[in-house]
Amino acid sequence: MTKEPDSDWWVAKDEDTGVASQGKSRAEALEMLDAAVALHHGEIGHEPTDEELRELGIDPETARTQSDELPDVLQ
Numbered sequence: 001m002t003k004e005p006d007s008d009w010w011v012a013k014d015e016d017t018g019v020a021s022q023g024k025s026r027a028e029a030l031e032m033l034d035a036a037v038a039l040h041h042g043e044i045g046h047e048p049t050d051e052e053l054r055e056l057g058i059d060p061e062t063a064r065t066q067s068d069e070l071p072d073v074l075q
Contacts, residue, residue: 001026017041 001012003026010029013020014037021036023029038044050060 001029 001010003010008024009022010024010026011020011022012029012033014033017037017040019033019036019040021029021032023032035044048056053060053063
């Protein structure tokens, strides 16, 4: 865990997963890291429902048919 030298933010990193998070205090950074690692492991969160996608302005049919492949520029 480190404190950013030019700000009041703390950064915490899980060495096993490489997941990192930050917070305005040491405790908040650790709390946020716990949540980020749980998301990484699939222990919390869920795949969005069609209704949730529509609320965000995303067409569920288009979202399902998009390729999981990264564009060439990102590979």
